[in-house]
Structures are given as structure tokens and as C-alpha cells.
Amino acid sequence: MALLLPILAEASGWQGIVEGRGLAISVTGMLIVFVALATISTFIAMLPKLLALIEPIFPESAGHHHASPAAPQAPAPTAVPATVVAVAGSLPAAGPAPAQQDDGAVIAAIGYAVHASSSAGKGAKA
Amino acid sequence: MDIFKGFLETTAFAQLTFGNGIMILIGLVFIALAIIKDYEPLLLLPIGFGAVVGNIPTDPSMGLSVYDSGSVLSYLYFGVSQGIFPPLIFLGIGAMTDFSTMLSNPKLVLLGAAAQMGIFLTLLGAMWLGFTPEQAGAIGIIGGADGPTAIFLAAKLAPELLGAIAIAAYSYMALVPVIQPPIMKLLTTRQERLIQMKSPRHVSKRERIIFPIAAFLICTFIAPGALVLIGMLFLGNLLKESTVTERLANTARTAMIDIVTILLGFSVGASTKAQNFLTEQSLQIFGLGALSFAIATASGVLFAKFMNLFLTHKINPLIGAAGVSAVPDSARVAQMVGQKEDPHNFLLMHAMAPNVAGVIGSAVAAGVLWSVLTG
Numbered sequence: 001m002a003l004l005l006p007i008l009a010e011a012s013g014w015q016g017i018v019e020g021r022g023l024a025i026s027v028t029g030m031l032i033v034f035v036a037l038a039t040i041s042t043f044i045a046m047l048p049k050l051l052a053l054i055e056p057i058f059p060e061s062a063g064h065h066h067a068s069p070a071a072p073q074a075p076a077p078t079a080v081p082a083t084v085v086a087v088a089g090s091l092p093a094a095g096p097a098p099a100q101q102d103d104g105a106v107i108a109a110i111g112y113a114v115h116a117s118s119s120a121g122k123g124a125k126a
Numbered sequence: 127m128d129i130f131k132g133f134l135e136t137t138a139f140a141q142l143t144f145g146n147g148i149m150i151l152i153g154l155v156f157i158a159l160a161i162i163k164d165y166e167p168l169l170l171l172p173i174g175f176g177a178v179v180g181n182i183p184t185d186p187s188m189g190l191s192v193y194d195s196g197s198v199l200s201y202l203y204f205g206v207s208q209g210i211f212p213p214l215i216f217l218g219i220g221a222m223t224d225f226s227t228m229l230s231n232p233k234l235v236l237l238g239a240a241a242q243m244g245i246f247l248t249l250l251g252a253m254w255l256g257f258t259p260e261q262a263g264a265i266g267i268i269g270g271a272d273g274p275t276a277i278f279l280a281a282k283l284a285p286e287l288l289g290a291i292a293i294a295a296y297s298y299m300a301l302v303p304v305i306q307p308p309i310m311k312l313l314t315t316r317q318e319r320l321i322q323m324k325s326p327r328h329v330s331k332r333e334r335i336i337f338p339i340a341a342f343l344i345c346t347f348i349a350p351g352a353l354v355l356i357g358m359l360f361l362g363n364l365l366k367e368s369t370v371t372e373r374l375a376n377t378a379r380t381a382m383i384d385i386v387t388i389l390l391g392f393s394v395g396a397s398t399k400a401q402n403f404l405t406e407q408s409l410q411i412f413g414l415g416a417l418s419f420a421i422a423t424a425s426g427v428l429f430a431k432f433m434n435l436f437l438t439h440k441i442n443p444l445i446g447a448a449g450v451s452a453v454p455d456s457a458r459v460a461q462m463v464g465q466k467e468d469p470h471n472f473l474l475m476h477a478m479a480p481n482v483a484g485v486i487g488s489a490v491a492a493g494v495l496w497s498v499l500t501g
Binding site: 011012013014016017020021022023025026027028029030032033034035036037038039040041042043044045047048051060 | 228229232233235236238239242243245246247249250253254255256257258259262263330331332333336337340341344345348349483486487490491494495498499
């Protein structure tokens with residue numbers, strides 16, 4: 001890489017600003033930054049209303065769920081995850097409490113998930 | 127004996143100049159600041175060591191420096207000179223950033239815009255001192271308090287000043303806790319510093335997913351020059367918020383950003399060869415950088431006070447200072463200054479909103495300057 005030597009503009013002081021169209025660039029630049037962020041701000045302000053409008057058509061809970069959401073969220077009371085339905089459906093109507101009865105199965109499932117996750121982490125290929 | 131004499135002439139002892147000595151000392155000061163004072167250690171340590179490496183005088187025929195075509199250091203520096211590293215850092219930043227506080231209080235985005243005033247006023251100052259418009263634009267971006275953006279724009283507009291601009295930007299970022307508080311206190315009353323802000327609302331996952339896509343489209347349609355930086359920032363954020371690419375987000379915010387930070391810091395440091403760096407221009411750049419930072423901080427605080435004239439729920443003007451995009455340092459400073467007045471006032475969460483808006487603002491400002499000054 002060639003060594004680049006600094007080159008100063010020929011004009012300085014107010015003349016330098018005028019020749020470089022400094023005022024126009026500054027005002028325009030500031031204006032564009034404000035417009036961009038004000039537009040984002042307006043969009044963010046409107047977003048909850050827009051989402052409220054489309055919620056009946058595309059309920060948020062309808063999407064598939066993956067692990068580790070960024071923020072804890074209260075589950076929607078109307079939404080029952082399919083796995084819970086499946087487990088509930090397989091439980092007997094009477095008998096010991098499900099939590100006690102399925103402890104072994106739950107621990108086995110968690111163990112398998114942890115094992116699978118760590119195996120995937122170790123053997124991952126780009 | 128002749129061979130030994132010849133060898134002695136090639137050693138650094140024989141070729142060391144006073145300038146090299148000064149720069150090696152500056153590098154060691156950076157390393158000391160990073161280790162002893164814990165000032166931005168992730169950046170100052172590689173930069174400091176790079177400055178030491180870059181100022182070891184070598185025989186020109188060996189072609190070892192950043193500026194020698196084909197040298198190892200020149201290949202590392204390629205990522206800086208061609209603006210490759212900054213967008214990769216932005217990808218990592220995006221994967222780390224939580225925009226929830228900003229989404230919960232959209233008004234605060236404007237503080238991120240106001241703090242960019244430092245960039246454009248410093249541009250005028252640089253032109254006043256006789257820098258070309260391109261150089262002035264690259265110097266002005268120091269006020270964005272965003273190292274990668276400053277490097278990106280300097281690489282595009284004024285590569286000859288890249289070393290000085292990068293060092294100034296990162297030095298002042300490390301000095302945020304020193305530079306900002308006096309300005310914040312000077313421009314606010316005690317009553318204003320005591321203002322407590324209401325808790326932010328809950329932000330849904332859907333909002334957090336839509337935001338990076340929408341904000342990217344808004345920013346790049348308005349300022350296409352910001353495409354690369356903004357694109358990578360919001361890609362990183364989408365990787366994080368979608369929760370379906372957790373592995374990619376995790377890599378972006380850990381291993382990848384760390385690797386790029388090492389390479390960027392080291393190669394920027396290595397580019398500060400005394401012959402290029404120890405000039406009157408560098409001193410002017412450092413002076414303008416400090417001015418830029420001060421103006422950016424003041425602009426944010428004053429704009430928050432201006433907004434309070436129209437708001438029912440007042441904003442604590444201290445968080446205006448967080449509009450400079452030194453994430454999360456300036457937000458921490460706002461919290462620290464606020465808590466000195468009232469230990470029960472927690473501003474950090476609120477200050478993060480203008481802070482992350484400042485990242486977007488400085489990237490847009492860089493895009494605008496790049497478009498305008500090369501158009």
C-alpha cells in the first residue's frame with residue numbers, strides 16, 4: 001500500500017467552509033439523520049397499533065416457538081402448546097398427580113435434550 | 127565481522143527515531159490504561175500493542191510494515207483499509223443489542239439523532255482549520271463516539287488520516303466517563319437530574335422481530351450510504367430476536383466480534399507509524415475529536431430539555447448524553463450521574479434507548495457523509 005501523504009485544502013477559515021459547502025452539507029446531513037430517526041420513531045410508535053389490528057388474523061401465539069426468547073413473556077391464556085395438549089391427552093383421568101407420575105419421563109426427556117444439544121454443539125459444522 | 131556489522135545496522139536500535147520512541151511509549155500507555163485503569167481494555171490493549179509493533183523500525187527491504195505491499199500486517203490491515211472489519215463488528219453489536227427499551231419509548235430515538243449534531247458541527251470546525259471536505263467528514267464522525275463507524279468512513283473518505291481518527295475515536299470512547307459528566311452537570315439543574323422516568327412498557331417478540339427489518343428499510347431508503355453498516359447491525363439483531371438462529375447470533379456476538387476486534391485493534395495500532403502519525407494534523411484531529419464529543423453530549427442533553435417543554439411525562443435530560451453511541455458506556459455515565467443526585471433513580475434502562483438509537487444515527491450520518499462527499 002502506498003504511503004498516503006495528507007493533503008490540506010488550500011482554503012481555511014470561513015473561506016474553507018464556503019468552498020467546501022460546509023454549511024449546506026452540515027444542515028442537509030443533520031436533517032437527513034433527523035428524518036431517518038424520526039421516521040423510525042413514528043414507525044415504532046405505530047407498531048403496537050398495527051400489530052393489534054392484525055392480531056385477530058395472525059395471532060402471535062400461532063407461530064412456532066423456539067427456545068430462549070430474549071425476554072420472558074406471559075403465555076397467552078388462550079394458547080395451549082401442542083406438546084401440553086398431547087401430554088394431557090395421554091394422562092389418565094384419575095390417579096396420582098401428573099407431576100409426580102411423570103417425573104422420571106420428564107427427567108429423561110430433559111437429559112436427552114441436554115445431551116442432544118451438547119452433542120450438536122460439539123459436532124457442529126459450518 | 128562485516129556480517130556482524132551489517133546485522134547490527136539492520137537492528138531496531140540502529141534505526142530507532144525519536145518519533146518511534148514516542149509512539150512506542152504511547153502504545154505502552156494505552157496498554158497500561160487498559161490493564162490498570164480498565165479503560166476499554168478490549169480495544170486499547172490490541173491498539174496499544176499494535177502501536178508498539180508498528181513502530182519497531184525495520185529494514186525497508188524486508189517489507190514488514192502495514193504500508194509494505196504483501197506483508198502480513200498489510201493483509202491484516204486490508205480489513206481496515208477496505209472497510210471490511212467495521213461491518214463485521216456491527217453484526218456482532220446487532221446480535222448483542224436489545225432494542226426493547228427504545229421500542230417501548232420511541233420519543234427517545236430523537237435524542238440519538240440530536241447527539242449526532244457533534245458530527246456535523248465538527249465537520250465545519252475541520253473545514254475551518256483547512257481540512258478538505260472529505261477529511262472534515264471523516265474527522266467529524268469521531269463525534270459519533272462509534273469506533274467502527276469512524277474507521278469505516280475514514281477508510282472511504284480520508285485513508286491518510288485513518289490511524290489518527292481511529293486512535294482519537296477509541297481514546298475518547300474510553301474517556302466517556304471523564305468527558306461527559308462535567309458537561310451533563312453544567313447543562314442541567316438539580317431538579318432536572320432528579321426527574322424519575324416511568325417504567326417502559328412490555329415489548330412483544332413480534333415487535334422486536336419486525337423492528338430490525340423495518341428500521342433497515344427506512345434507514346437505507348433514506349440514506350443508502352449506510353447500507354453496509356446498518357444492514358449488518360440489523361442482520362445481527364434479527365439473528366438474535368428471531369430465536370431460530372441462536373447459534374449464529376451467539377457466534378456473532380462472541381467469537382466473531384472478538385476475532386474482528388483483535389484484528390482491527392491490532393492493525394489500526396500497527397498503522398500508527400511515527401512518520402505518518404506524529405504530525406500537526408493528528409493533534410488537530412485529537413482537538414477536534416474532543417470538541418466533537420463535547421458538542422454531541424451537549425446536543426443530546428439540550429435536546430432532551432427542549433423536548434421537555436412539550437412533554438407531559440418529562441425526560442431526565444441526563445439520558446440525552448447517552449445519544450452518543452458509545453454503548454453502553456454513555457448510558458452507564460447517565461446512570462452514574464443520576465444516582466449521585468438520587469440513589470433510587472435508575473436511568474440505565476432508559477438511557478439505553480438513546481444509546482442504541484445513537485448507533486443507528488451515527489451509521490446513518492456516516493452513510494450521508496459518504497454519499498454527499500463522494501457524489
